[in-house]
Amino acid sequence: MAWKEKEIEKLYFSIGEVAELLNVNTSLLRYWEKEFDMIKPRKNAKGDRFFTKADIEKLKIIYHLVREKGFTLEGAKAHLKSKFTGEENNLRVVEKLKEVRGFLEQLKELL
Numbered sequence: 222m223a224w225k226e227k228e229i230e231k232l233y234f235s236i237g238e239v240a241e242l243l244n245v246n247t248s249l250l251r252y253w254e255k256e257f258d259m260i261k262p263r264k265n266a267k268g269d270r271f272f273t274k275a276d277i278e279k280l281k282i283i284y285h286l287v288r289e290k291g292f293t294l295e296g297a298k299a300h301l302k303s304k305f306t307g308e309e310n311n312l313r314v315v316e317k318l319k320e321v322r323g324f325l326e327q328l329k330e331l332l
Contacts, residue, residue: 233263233271242277243284253283256294259301278312285312 240247254260254270259279262270272280286297 233273234277236262236270236272239272239277239280243280245284250280253280257283257298257301282312285315 234242236247236250240250243250251270254262257279260276260283262272262276264270282301283297286292286300287294292300
């Protein structure tokens with residue numbers, strides 16, 4: 222019997238996985254969780270944090286504002302309250318452009 226297994230999509234990510242993805246320390250993620258109300262990871266009985274993809278997207282936006290654009294935490298909070306959707310869309314466009322650039326660079330190497 223030949224059948225394809227559907228790829229199982231992961232629903233939750235540990236704090237270590239998220240820290241590695243964003244290239245930051247786990248302590249910074251815990252700090253941002255305290256500072257930004259929009260970050261609400263699930264916790265198990267032991268207190269381990271589990272982040273959803275939506276949490277990770279929000280963390281990417283915070284990272285972009287604080288680390289790449291140089292916002293203070295208070296400035297980032299204010300910006301997110303007023304323009305969350307626009308910033309989220311901008312981040313998605315930047316990520317897509319990075320993917321396209323990587324593809325084009327690979328294509329250039331092949332030629």
